[in-house]
Amino acid sequence: MVVATLLNHDFLTISNLSNVLTRAAFIGIIAVGATFVIISGGIDLSVGSMAALIAGSMILVMNALGPSLGSVAIIAIGMLCALAIGAAAGLLHGTVITRGRIEPFIVTLGTLGIFRSVLTYLSQGGSISLNNDLSDAYSPVFYGQLLGIPIPILVFAAVALLGGLILNRTRYGRYVQATGSNEQVARYAAVNVAQVKVVTYVIQGLCVALATLLYVPRLGSASPSTGLLWELEAIAAVIIGGTALKGGAGRIWGTVVGAILLVTIENVLNLTSIISVYLNAAVQGVVIIIVAFMQRGKRT
Amino acid sequence: MVVATLLNHDFLTISNLSNVLTRAAFIGIIAVGATFVIISGGIDLSVGSMAALIAGSMILVMNALGPSLGSVAIIAIGMLCALAIGAAAGLLHGTVITRGRIEPFIVTLGTLGIFRSVLTYLSQGGSISLNNDLSDAYSPVFYGQLLGIPIPILVFAAVALLGGLILNRTRYGRYVQATGSNEQVARYAAVNVAQVKVVTYVIQGLCVALATLLYVPRLGSASPSTGLLWELEAIAAVIIGGTALKGGAGRIWGTVVGAILLVTIENVLNLTSIISVYLNAAVQGVVIIIVAFMQRGKRT
Amino acid sequence: QTKQVMGVSIPSADHGWTAGIVYWANQTKAELEKMYPGLTVIVKTAKDANEQANQIQDLSAVNKINSLVILPQESAPLTRPVGNLQKKGVFTVVVDRALTDPTAQSAYVAGDNPGLGKVSAEYVGKTLGGKGNIVVLRGIATVIDNQRVDGFEGVLKSKYPDIKILDKQYANWNRDDGFKVMQDYLTRFPKIDAVWAQDDDIAVGVLKAIQQAGRSDIKFVLGGAGMKEMVKKVQDGDPLITADVTYPPTMIRDAMRLTAKSMMTKATMPKSTIIPSVLITKSNAAQYYYPNSPF
């Protein structure tokens, strides 16, 4: 933060900070879901494709509902649709992984391809755009503010708080941690391990859907390149946040910081031009490693 | 295989099979290295970027050596250079991961950005091409044959055999498995766990360099899109092959089959047009999951 | 004279053509800042539509730009963000990929994607004498790719109905995929008269695959965009690369020049400037060859 401010005094302006947080909301919300999946010992590589598919489908549904219904109703139906698809995708992942006893890496790598393909098919390779009037009606969800705080930031905060509460203060959260720490022990202690896992994927799906709900009004469209590589960013946020990739222990708060950090690096690079544009990704890489190194110091 | 042949009788022609195996050689060689890393409990996400960086650097070096030396000497120096960079990158990974005690996921995610960035900088975003005469002298390494078998296939076979030998028949291979299975136990048995891990990353780096040696003569150039997403393909090959993502146990032979399988799916999709091209990736995804499912059956 | 800031937002250099865009944007920045002392040009590259939307937000909020020259990663998702800037009084010039809502762009400077497809089809049709089998390699699934392919197929259908497209697969504007897809085409089709690769990067891979297979039935490979290596081949009379169709990255230079001129001299900028795709053959190749550009 200090470095960021030194590099560019604009960094600390309220409007810039609010921009940064708003952007962090997408990856952040997805990463909260990923925290559950990873703590339980799983992984979901498909989140980016899933976001693209959900965005595309929900736009198609809303466009199809046409102007016959009021736009508020249409948007509400679109949102429900998105959440339903997200939950269904999560359920599919969880079921195939637990019933089929296949590595989550493989299953979600498979659906990564499948989801994106289906979207490409739906959009015939192009993009799917929300009708203009709907787009205007929907846009406050992203651009609007409540008490001076942009809505995506509020949603992000709510999701993070709820996620933290579920993880640390409910039975389910405890079971997620126990399952990730030692699946056998959890099983012997009467935890329904399969169900716990399935639910983590459903949570992940719902988080992706929620992030998509905020994403659609921002850009008003979906295309085969929507959400590309979001999975890496989301997982990176989780792991920078101090959750172990092999599961068992982790914290939502760390994930939130991780997501904000990733976006901040990008923002600062955009605000300054000290280095060749070709090297942006290199700077990001170096900062990520350094931050992970410092995080580690704090934990031990 | 049977399905593949039924779908298109061209599949079983010698020339097509040799094409498929040649292509599988790139990912396959990298995946052999990845098998070591994953069995020891690590992961390397940077292999695609590393390949791009190695390809670019080696071409620049060879071009710079100019026509003063004989082309055989230049190519030899280029190859040594590639292997040196690969080994150095692996050493860097291993050292940062073990000394810095940072998650391998984070370290190699960081270098993924760094390596590709540096290549983009070197090529100024465009492509780096090998001088024409060198390109001609070098091209037999990819296009040539020995006893009627294309050289990349021979190299692939050699790497796989050597990898299998090291993994299953040497002390080092045993220590890799022990480290991945239970680091504490390995340490108690006086295994130098840090060194074992570092060496897995060096092996991975050398494998990437070797794959790049075969890749460069194919197109004679490197660009920022070289090796994009190879990491996913390599890891997928390893895991489809029956190695557990959390380490401990795995087999080179499975990895080889995994790599060939991935390439075959793509090949068959190109040879037929039963389905919309938009859905190619979906078919790949479904096949990967099905294969993983059947693999699993075999193991237990 | 007042200080003016021009923001330039372009895709990052992830393949040959975008590398050309980055190169020309930086060249032109130097040129314009020298020419107009009060002008600052800020060039930003973005890896995807999302980052680009973030970026132009930063350009407006932090760098306080007066005008924006943008080559959108994708049209639809950037329409609203660009529109927002325009509402804040920024003069928005969109390059290459028109926004879905044209009112969001103050001016438009573009290459001609359908035109590239049409010019290519004309060349293929004419050179094959209106008859033959061809294969098509597509780019990445995007609107641009659809426009080019639609333009190409439209001309073939109406003017050269006897030319048969054997198959079209995605090669992702990428050499490796060009090589792979072509290799499989060669396995699958015993007789191919010509290849429309649509893009010079893909064409590089296609050439290697043909070379490896040692096939002599293919009369020519038509790429697109005007990569310097390909233009050189045309100039040198390569047997397979007999022509190329431009889709020049210099369009970013043209757009920046026009924008700067209108900002600094109050000259009005034409609402729409189309840079046509032209056919490069041996006779005119010299004038499209830029040895210093990365592309």
Place this chain on the structure above:
Amino acid sequence: MQYAAEFRNITKVFGPVEVLHGVSFGIPAGEVQALIGENGAGKSTLMKILGGYQPPTSGELLVGGQPVRFHSSRDAEAQGVVLIHQEFNLADDLTVAQNIFLGRELGGALLDDAAMNRAAEAALARLGVSLDPRLRVRGLSVPQKQLVEIAKALSRDARILIMDEPTAALTVRETEVLFDLIRKLRSEGVTILYISHKLEEVKALADTVTVLRDGAVVSTDPASALTPHEMANRMVGRELEDMFPDKGQAGAEELLHVEHLSVPGWAQDITFTLRAGEVLGFAGLVGAGRTELFEGLLGLRPHSVGQVRLSGKAVRLRSPGDAARAGLVYLSEDRKGKGLLVDFQLRPNLTLMTLEHYAHPLLDPRAEQQALKKAVGDYGIRSGRLDVAASALSGGNQQKLALARILEVNPQVIVLDEPTRGVDVGAKREIYLLIQRLAQSGKGVIVVSSELSELLGLCQRLLIVREGRLVGELGAGEMNEQEVIQYATGLKAAPLRETA
């Protein structure tokens, strides 16, 4: 006297807690020296220091008269000091032979697996075990792992062999073989340091006995001068009453009835009944299939069953969750692999099966902490601090924590698989009392144990399992050691009485 190894004023501090307070004693060369003490007394810690796994905080260690400073177990092994761990120290993904030879493989550039398999087989054969050395350790049962652990140590040329509760998971027969081996090693001049909670064994085996209490040495005497009862008294520092409380009388009410239970590959056609107030024992040799039988009953393994009735109601048990809801709980013999979340603190470990009591709907950590404090008191769990990971508890205290967890559920039927494994005499007695109390309050308790004396002293009825089948049943009057061993080894078989 010449000492093979000697501790001088050894202390060890973990965080704020000192667990060893200046321990000094010597181990006479060529003898079997026993080290006994309560759970958490510091025995394992002391042995880890001698084995080179942990450095002492202060003090001096002498081996062969020379002061030594070990930086790793390899250093210790170089001096001929080898430790058999209390907690298993095996890599699950490797085979038996690979584990036995880990770190000192045979062969040149290429490994000689055939030779290692042969040597491993021979090492196991010395222990009277026939086990395929190519099996992965993951699939082994706890006693098998224990035997592999012993074989691993024996295959190293040890001059000082430290055995940390080697027989905790073994039955009489393996124990006998092991003792013969220990005596043979002693006659070959090997010095043996032997830790055990089975005081009869200590009496039978050891030359001298050192007692450790709360991290300090209490006494060192010739074994011949002490009775097991005196040993126990010194360990706990007061007069211990009889180990076993009076057996109660079983009620008439049937609590659990299992009919025709089969677990493919492990147990066939098992039928038995447990009554209210009854303590029912399951005896058998290692590998008889008792553990698998109960894992099958709880739905943890594929199984088929004619009928299961709990308190007269027919139930279907598909998972431990079903069982817990129906009032049946099971304590696993595999503490580390299936019992405790060793990376978790004590509190979440204790409440894992009863979280619903603390969720309204949010968990109440303070109530959980109360429960932990109560359990620590009730079950005598000894830990320097309560906010440590379960892995920091001594072996016996981990066992008490695991037991506390399943009893939190307040079940009707309690199945205890090796309930006192690694537990000291004092605590053992408390567990026995607890079992008796549970039975008297009308619950049914099933005890699966390899300690015959425990089964004989505790149970009203004994069922004997051999090769997956029930081969004998002994009532209160008919129980004696001879009888049980004859059934267990197949020297005797009786048609089962009709229990239903």
